[in-house]
Amino acid sequence: MDHPDFGGDPRRSEPPDPDTLSMKTSPRARRVRTISPDASAQEAAELMGQWHVGFLVVVEDSIPVGVVSDRDLAMRTLARGLRPSECRVSQVMTTPVVTLANGSSHQDASKLMRKHRIRKLPVVDSNGRIVSVLTADDLLESLGKQVHGLAKAVSRELDNEAIEDPGGSSIFGRE
């Protein structure tokens, strides 16, 4: 699997740059799926099915103007008695859109997601143009891998330490 460890050799004695502990936004970010605000809700739903996604970024000239999820489409058309083919995406999308600057750290992304209680972030370049989408899954996956790497590093590190016996009790009381 292609993923950075957590800053190279885990046995290094120097504290690594905090940034190397986190993923930069771009490598993990997913290919973005976009739609025009003038498309219909029915078209948006159809595309979600075709593309196997549950989230579209609504763009005008590559600039995100909103986002729409699979749930939004059902709740904002069907549940309100509206015909999906007669609703425009602009009527059912969520605005304003929260974006992440390209190259931000994964901590920034995670903070932004928590703050706004969202799980997907459109990533934009310095001109505000859409670049990719970063999801909570992406963050979680990279964190999981980092933790996994850390667990290994812990043991390696400890193997090198002077060892005294505290009594050999179980580490995990529940076991």
Add this chain to the structure above:
Amino acid sequence: MQDLHAMALAQHDVATVTEETTARGTAEKMDELGLGCLVVVDDSGRPLGLVTDRDLTLRVVARTRDLSEEPISRFMSKPLVSVSVEADLDEVIHAMGRHGIRRIPILDGDTLVGMVALDDVLQALAVEMSDLGKETQGMMRHAVDRGILERLDRDLDRRLHALHGRLQYTNWAARESFLRKLDEFRERVGKAIGRSPDAQDDSSD
């Protein structure tokens, strides 16, 4: 975790719709209740299938024909994947993985008695993860023997590996909580292996 009973993490009050309910009525109910998933039942309350907000979007909203007044039985996922009231958590997680689903109804015979969501499972795992972090840091502060170290390593590896496999089916509530716990854990372990100058500082607790 292995010994935990599915019912212990289950939600007991499961929202249902009858099979004749229209797609539109189902959407209204999901919206009202703030839920993304309902169990479809027949007139006698026997569970028949499951319907999610995404099902509605892909199977109703996506169609050019207006299907909003069609009965939900047409759009539900069936047969219903369920576990028995006796199931333990591993069985639940296994079933979720095998079928690629995040929620599983619990049946006692033909009666719906609860629903387990993987986010609830994950909340429990997240707590365990945090405990693990604390224990790890505790370990680092004291000199320990090699046997314990090896066991710690095995344990971390095994648990993290297991968590990894389960994570892909989680939803946001759990993920958010899990992200926080992982952050905490990473910080603790980072300190413990001396990445930070105040590695032995107790203030992190």
